[in-house]
Amino acid sequence: MxxxxxxxLLYKIADDQLIxxxxxxxxxGFGPLLEEDIAxxxxxxxxxxxxxALYQMLQTLGEKDPDTVAFMRNADQFHNCILVELPxxxxxxxxxxxxxxxTAEAIRFEMLSESSYQPxxxxxxxxxxxxxxxxxxxxxxxxxxxxxxxxxxxRLQRSLDSAMPYALGMFEESPFEKDLxxxxxxxxxxxxxxxxxxxxxxxxxxxxLRLPDWKALQPVTGGRTGKHSEYLQPxxxxxxxxxxxxxxxxx
Amino acid sequence: MYGGGNTFEGIxxxxxxxxxxxxxxxFEARIERGxxxxxxxxxxxxxxKQLIRMIEQHAHSEIIGALPEGTWITRAxxxxxxxxxxxxxxxxxxxxQLLYSAAxxxxxxxxxxxxxxxxxxxxxxxxxxxxxxxxxxxxxxxWLVDAGAIVNQLANAKGSYGPYCRALDRICxxxxxxxxxxxxxxxxxxxxxxxxxxxxxxxxxRWWTPMMHFFxxxxxxxxxxEVLMRWKVKMxxxxxxxxxxxDMYVPKIWELGFTIPDENLKKNPETxxxxxxxxxxxxxxxxxxxxxxxxxxxxxxxxxxxxxxxxVRQALKKAQTxxxxxxx
Amino acid sequence: MNSLxxxxxxxxxxxxxxxxxxxxxxxxxxxxxxFVQPKEGKPFQHEGIxxxxxxxxxxxxxxxxxxxxxxxxxLYVCDTRNVYVSPLTEATANxxxxxxxxxxxxxxxxxxxIYHLPKRGKQHVHAGTVQAGSPQEAMAEAKRMFKxxxxxxxIWAVRTSDIRFTSAEEKDLWLTLSEKKFRDASDYKGxxxxxxxxxxxxx
Numbered sequence: 104m105x106x107x108x109x110x111x112l113l114y115k116i117a118d119d120q121l122i123x124x125x126x127x128x129x130x131x132g133f134g135p136l137l138e139e140d141i142a143x144x145x146x147x148x149x150x151x152x153x154x155x156a157l158y159q160m161l162q163t164l165g166e167k168d169p170d171t172v173a174f175m176r177n178a179d180q181f182h183n184c185i186l187v188e189l190p191x192x193x194x195x196x197x198x199x200x201x202x203x204x205x206t207a208e209a210i211r212f213e214m215l216s217e218s219s220y221q222p223x224x225x226x227x228x229x230x231x232x233x234x235x236x237x238x239x240x241x242x243x244x245x246x247x248x249x250x251x252x253x254x255x256x257x258r259l260q261r262s263l264d265s266a267m268p269y270a271l272g273m274f275e276e277s278p279f280e281k282d283l284x285x286x287x288x289x290x291x292x293x294x295x296x297x298x299x300x301x302x303x304x305x306x307x308x309x310x311x312l313r314l315p316d317w318k319a320l321q322p323v324t325g326g327r328t329g330k331h332s333e334y335l336q337p338x339x340x341x342x343x344x345x346x347x348x349x350x351x352x353x354x
Numbered sequence: 355m356y357g358g359g360n361t362f363e364g365i366x367x368x369x370x371x372x373x374x375x376x377x378x379x380x381f382e383a384r385i386e387r388g389x390x391x392x393x394x395x396x397x398x399x400x401x402x403k404q405l406i407r408m409i410e411q412h413a414h415s416e417i418i419g420a421l422p423e424g425t426w427i428t429r430a431x432x433x434x435x436x437x438x439x440x441x442x443x444x445x446x447x448x449x450x451q452l453l454y455s456a457a458x459x460x461x462x463x464x465x466x467x468x469x470x471x472x473x474x475x476x477x478x479x480x481x482x483x484x485x486x487x488x489x490x491x492x493x494x495x496x497w498l499v500d501a502g503a504i505v506n507q508l509a510n511a512k513g514s515y516g517p518y519c520r521a522l523d524r525i526c527x528x529x530x531x532x533x534x535x536x537x538x539x540x541x542x543x544x545x546x547x548x549x550x551x552x553x554x555x556x557x558x559x560r561w562w563t564p565m566m567h568f569f570x571x572x573x574x575x576x577x578x579x580e581v582l583m584r585w586k587v588k589m590x591x592x593x594x595x596x597x598x599x600x601d602m603y604v605p606k607i608w609e610l611g612f613t614i615p616d617e618n619l620k621k622n623p624e625t626x627x628x629x630x631x632x633x634x635x636x637x638x639x640x641x642x643x644x645x646x647x648x649x650x651x652x653x654x655x656x657x658x659x660x661x662x663x664x665x666v667r668q669a670l671k672k673a674q675t676x677x678x679x680x681x682x
Numbered sequence: 683m684n685s686l687x688x689x690x691x692x693x694x695x696x697x698x699x700x701x702x703x704x705x706x707x708x709x710x711x712x713x714x715x716x717f718v719q720p721k722e723g724k725p726f727q728h729e730g731i732x733x734x735x736x737x738x739x740x741x742x743x744x745x746x747x748x749x750x751x752x753x754x755x756x757l758y759v760c761d762t763r764n765v766y767v768s769p770l771t772e773a774t775a776n777x778x779x780x781x782x783x784x785x786x787x788x789x790x791x792x793x794x795x796i797y798h799l800p801k802r803g804k805q806h807v808h809a810g811t812v813q814a815g816s817p818q819e820a821m822a823e824a825k826r827m828f829k830x831x832x833x834x835x836x837i838w839a840v841r842t843s844d845i846r847f848t849s850a851e852e853k854d855l856w857l858t859l860s861e862k863k864f865r866d867a868s869d870y871k872g873x874x875x876x877x878x879x880x881x882x883x884x885x
Contacts, residue, residue, distance in 0.1 A: 128440050132420040135663025137451040138732050138743035144444040145746040155433045170432045232857035243742045255669035345489045346431040354431035390803030425687035437864050455731050465710040516803040534870040541872035545879040661696045670735040675712030678762040680731040
C-alpha cells in the first residue's frame with residue numbers, strides 16, 4: 104500500500120468536511136426557518152465529526168493529533184477544494200453548495216466503502232448512512248426551491264452558475280491517482296465525477312433550473328495542492344483564535 | 355434558557371369576574387386534581403393570555419439565547435468544543451421551535467410571535483442583552499445560565515398546561531447535556547493555566563448581576579400572582595428560585611476557587627436561605643425596556659435572519675397547505 | 683453592526699432596524715404532526731409538530747427536529763388537517779364512551795391508524811390499525827377493537843395513506859445516532875480532573 108497516497112486522500116476529504124462543516128455552522132441561529140436552522144446545523148456537526156474521524160485515522164498513520172492538525176496548520180497546508188471555503192453568501196448559495204458537495208461526498212463514501220484499506224472501508228459504511236440524510240435533505244430542498252417562485256428559481260440558478268466551476272474543482276486529481284486506483288484504495292476522481300454528473304442531472308431535471316454546458320466550464324482547481332482563495336486563511340485564523348491563546352492549554 | 359424574569363409584571367385580574375362560574379369551577383377542580391389542561395379545554399381568558407405571554411417569552415429567550423453563545427461558535431477551541439457548542443446552540447433553536455409550537459396551540463401563530471419579538475412588543479430573558487466578551491463568557495452561560503434555567507423549567511414542567519409541560523419534559527432532558535457540557539468547560543478553565551482561570555473569573559464578575567436578575571424582581575417588589583399560582587401557571591416565587599439556584603451552584607463556584615462579586619453573599623444558618631446584596635433592579639428595568647448593551651444587536655440579528663429567510667418561506671408556500679393550529 | 687460575533691459582522695444590511703418590511707399576511711407554512719418509534723417493537727408516539735410546505739419536506743425537517751438524540755428507529759409525519767380527533771375527557775371518563783357504536787357503514791374501506799392519549803399531559807401513542815370507510819367508522823371500529831378497562835382520554839384517527847412513512851431503505855438514517863455521544867450529558871465527565879484539582883488545593 105502506498106501510504107503517502109492514502110494520507111493525501113484522507114487529508115483532502117477531511118479538510119473538505121472540516122471547512123464546509125465550519126462554514127455551515129455559521130448558519131446556526133440565523134437560518135431561514137427554525138426547522139431548517141436545526142437540520143442545517145446537524146449536518147454541519149456531522150461534517151465536523153466525520154473530519155475528526157478521518158484525522159484520527161491519519162493519526163494512526165503517524166500524523167499529529169486531530170486538534171493540532173485542524174487548528175494549527177496554515178491555509179497552504181490545507182487540501183480542501185476551494186468550493187468549501189467560499190463565504191456562505193445567502194441561503195441559496197449555501198444550499199446549492201451543500202447539494203453539489205454532498206452529492207459527490209455520498210458517492211465518494213459509497214466507493215470508499217469498498218476500499219482495500221479496511222479501516223477506511225469500515226468508517227465509510229457509517230458515513231454513507233449519515234450522508235443518506237444529507238442528500239435526501241439537499242434533493243428535497245433543491246426540488247422545492249428550484250421550481251417555486253421566480254425569485255427562488257433565479258436565486259438558485261445564479262448560485263448554481265457561480266458554484267459550478269468550483270464544484271468541478273472537487274475532482275482535481277491527486278498526483279497518486281493511479282496508485283490509489285491500482286491498489287483499490289479509491290476508484291478515482293474521474294469515475295466519481297462521472298457518477299456525480301448523472302446524479303446532479305437527475306435532480307436538476309426535476310426543477311426549472313438549467314445546468315451549464317459541462318464542456319464549456321473551466322474547473323477552479325488548486326485547493327488540493329494548497330493554493331487557496333483569499334477566504335481560507337481568515338477562516339482558519341478565526342477558527343483557531345481561542346485555541347491559539349495557548350495551544351498547550353487544555354480547553 | 356429562561357428564568358421567568360418579568361413574565362408576570364402588571365397583570366390585571368378583573369376579567370376573572372366575567373368568566374362563567376360553573377366552567378371556572380370545573381377548570382379549577384381539574385387543576386386541583388392534578389390533571390393537565392389540554393388545548394381544546396375551556397379556559398379563562400386570563401389563563402390563556404398569561405400562558406401565551408410566558409411560553410412566548412420563553413421561546414424568544416431560546417432563539418435570542420442562541421446568540422450570545424453563538425458569538426463563539428466559529429471560534430470554539432478544539433474539535434470536542436466545536437461540535438459540542440454547535441449542538442448546544444442548535445438545541446436552543448430547537449427549544450424555541452418546541453415552545454413556539456406549544457404557544458401556537460393557544461391560538462397565536464409563530465409568525466405573529468416572531469413579529470412581536472422583532473418589533474419589541476414582547477420580551478425575552480434580560481440576561482441575553484449582555485455581551486459574551488470571551489470564550490469564558492460562553493462557558494458561564496452554558497453552565498450557570500442553563501443551570502438557572504433548569505431551576506425554572508423543572509418547576510414549570512409541573513405546571514397545568516399539557517403542551518407546555520410536554521415541551522419542557524423534552525427540553526429539560528436536553529438541558530442536562532448543556533449543564534454537564536458547561537461545567538466540563540469550566541472545570542477545564544479552572545484547572546488550566548492562570549490565563550484560563552482569569553478568563554473565567556472575569557466572566558463571573560461580568561455576569562453575576564444579570565444572573566441575579568435572571569429569576570425576576572424580588573418578591574417584595576414584584577406583582578402579586580396568587581391566582582396564577584393556583585392555576586399552576588407560575589410555579590415558584592422569584593426569590594425561591596433564586597435561592598434554589600444559589601444553594602446548588604454557589605458552593606460549586608467556590609469549590610473551583612473562584613470568587614463571586616458580592617461580599618454579602620452567604621448562607622444564613624438561621625433561615626437556611628442565602629443572604630445577598632439586592633442587585634440593581636433599576637438596571638434590570640432599564641435593560642428590559644431596551645437600554646442594555648446588546649438589545650439592539652440581538653433584535654437586529656433576529657430581524658435580519660427573518661428578512662433574509664423570507665424569500666425561502668414564501669417560495670415554500672403552497673396553495674394546498676394551510677396553516678393549522680397544532681393539536682397538542 | 684459592530685459585534686463581538688464575527689458572524690454578525692458579516693451579515694448583510696437588510697431593511698431598517700425595528701421595522702418589518704411589508705409582507706404577505708401570513709408566510710407561515712402548514713402544520714404537520716410528527717410521530718417517532720423509539721425502538722423496534724415499541725409503538726410510535728406523537729412528539730410534536732413542524733411547519734412545512736408538504737409532507738415530504740415535513741419528514742425531512744422532522745428528522746433533525748425530533749430524532750437527533752435519544753432512541754429512534756423510525757419516523758413518520760402527516761398533515762394536521764388529516765387527523766380526526768375525538769372529544770377530550772377527564773377524571774375517570776373514557777373518551778370511547780363518547781363514540782357512537784352505530785355509524786353508517788360505507789362502501790370501500792381503507793386503513794386508519796389509531797392513537798390513544800393515556801393520560802392528560804402525556805403524548806398520544808399508537809394503538810393499532812383499523813379498516814373503515816370513514817373517520818367516524820374508524821373511531822367506532824377502534825372502540826370495538828381497542829377499548830378495554832384502561833381509560834383513554836382522547837383518540838386520533840389518521841388515514842394510513844395520508845402518512846409519509848420511513849421507507850425500508852431509509853432505515854439507516856439513524857444508524858450512527860447512538861454514536862453521537864456529544865449530545866449526551868454522559869459524554870462530559872470532568873469528575874477526575876475536578877477531584878485532582880481539589881486534592882491539590884487542599885494539600
